[in-house]
Amino acid sequence: MKKLLFTAICLGLLGTTANADDQERGDHFEGESAETLDQAVTNFTETNRQLAELLAQEELSNSDLGTIHELTYTLENALAKIDEELETMAVDLEEVHLGSETLDYERVSSHGAAYLEAAQTLTE
Template identity: 35%
Template sequence: MKKLIFALTAMLVMISPSQAEEKYNHFPALESPDTATALCNIRNFNEKLNALTSKKTLTAEDMVKVHELTYTLENAVMRLQQDLDAIAVDLEKVHKASEQLDAATIKDSGEKYLTATGLILDPKSCQ
């Protein structure tokens, strides 16, 4: 156990500040190519993270596992951020179109908005 802690400490000390700013994939991560996958990844990996963080005491091994989990969680959160940005754009189009009585834009952007939020609010089950 002491060897693991020493190895982790040595690794952190050897990383220069410029290297620390770069994203390294120390562990494999699941991608989140779409909203449904992102939500499933968050659901599944949150369960694992919760199991670890709810322990009374975290071991060095637990913290390494947390580190590993965060790669997949970060991918999923970034995907949801992209989705929410697109949702905000569509909602703003609906808002502006309603001020201008533009039925075509309300219908088109409204459908996009409802579809995108529906994926988040009523996700399909994870496989």
């Protein structure tokens, strides 16, 4: 799971770029939405499993390629949400860091709790 999440983090910006490219190409399959980090991680994990199963076949049919095409939209949505949430986590972590320097217990506590809640989603 951690290895998958590391890959997601590294590819997060690519997911955002892919979404922008999709908008330029017009209407396409939308994929599963990812409204929360938990939903994004779930979609990312499940859809990668489906993609891996398809890619493990000796040959891919046109139908398989169509399915893979649709799966990529769900993966792009998940990566975009993960990327967005990672940015928020980075801000919260910086607030914890700065709060610890200034002995601001409330700042550390509130931002630390928000950071850990998101981080826990990625490490489960």
